[in-house]
Amino acid sequence: LQIHTISHRGQIINQPLRDAWAVVIDILRFTTTVSTALCSGALRVYPAGDEDEARSMAKKLSLEGECLLCGEVDGLPLPGFDLGNSPLEYTPENVNGKTIVTMTTNGTGTIRMCRPAARILAGGFVNVSALVHHIIASDPSNLYLVCSGQRDSFCLEDYAFAGYLARQLFQHSDSRVMASPETLAACRVMGDYEGDTLGVMRDCSHGKYLSSIGFAADQEACAQIDVLDVVPRVEGGYLIAEPPISNENERPESTA
Numbered sequence: 001l002q003i004h005t006i007s008h009r010g011q012i013i014n015q016p017l018r019d020a021w022a023v024v025i026d027i028l029r030f031t032t033t034v035s036t037a038l039c040s041g042a043l044r045v046y047p048a049g050d051e052d053e054a055r056s057m058a059k060k061l062s063l064e065g066e067c068l069l070c071g072e073v074d075g076l077p078l079p080g081f082d083l084g085n086s087p088l089e090y091t092p093e094n095v096n097g098k099t100i101v102t103m104t105t106n107g108t109g110t111i112r113m114c115r116p117a118a119r120i121l122a123g124g125f126v127n128v129s130a131l132v133h134h135i136i137a138s139d140p141s142n143l144y145l146v147c148s149g150q151r152d153s154f155c156l157e158d159y160a161f162a163g164y165l166a167r168q169l170f171q172h173s174d175s176r177v178m179a180s181p182e183t184l185a186a187c188r189v190m191g192d193y194e195g196d197t198l199g200v201m202r203d204c205s206h207g208k209y210l211s212s213i214g215f216a217a218d219q220e221a222c223a224q225i226d227v228l229d230v231v232p233r234v235e236g237g238y239l240i241a242e243p244p245i246s247n248e249n250e251r252p253e254s255t256a
């Protein structure tokens with residue numbers, strides 16, 4: 001297993017994703033939120049390219065069954081949207097049995113930019129062991145950890161999680177794991193936090209911004225480790241939940 005890390009989505013364009021796997025990372029908050037939504041019973045999540053597409057797609061899908069129009073711009077829900085992009089909104093009461101159409105500043109676009117990849121997964125601290133188990137079980141040759149970043153710039157929380165996930169894969173994979181220099185650097189960044197995921201959320205600029213607009217609780221929610229047993233995977237343009245892990249004993253325990 002060769003692990004590559006893309007530090008923000010502006011760098012995806014020239015990466016050889018074809019035939020490789022991609023894990024899209026947008027810790028604050030899209031990939032934490034989509035993992036929560038699928039665990040809360042959402043049927044599928046459509047990552048829209050822009051607001052117009054989100055509105056038209058939600059209208060179209062509403063003809064097939066209950067559909068929620070969700071997402072944010074600059075962290076805040078758009079007018080007339082059913083939900084914003086806080087994971088705390090995606091409760092079973094709100095999303096169980098429904099299709100979700102969502103549009104966010106970075107995460108949804110990053111998912112769409114990874115289309116050439118053989119398999120696209122998504123997640124964060126909340127479902128890290130489920131991701132590790134899924135990756136180890138299939139043992140792809142090349143794995144790209146794709147940090148969304150913020151508006152095509154580096155962001156600490158995504159990069160730190162890439163390091164956390166890579167460290168887990170080093171620890172639990174039976175096959176030989178090699179890492180790119182960017183991946184090794186990400187491992188060092190996370191190592192420096194010694195598992196203090198909330199410290200990462202408090203240090204990063206988007207975490208501070210979200211707190212300043214009233215979403216301080218999202219820092220804690222996105223810092224939780226292994227609270228969701230779900231692997232969001234892109235299938236036919238939608239994010240769906242991989243079947244839950246069959247044997248709890250096989251799950252690698254999450255450690256710092």
Ligand code: MLT
Nearest residue numbers: 029030085104105106107
């Ligand atoms: C993103 O897509 O960049 C984030 O999810 C934005 C946010 O929810 O604050």
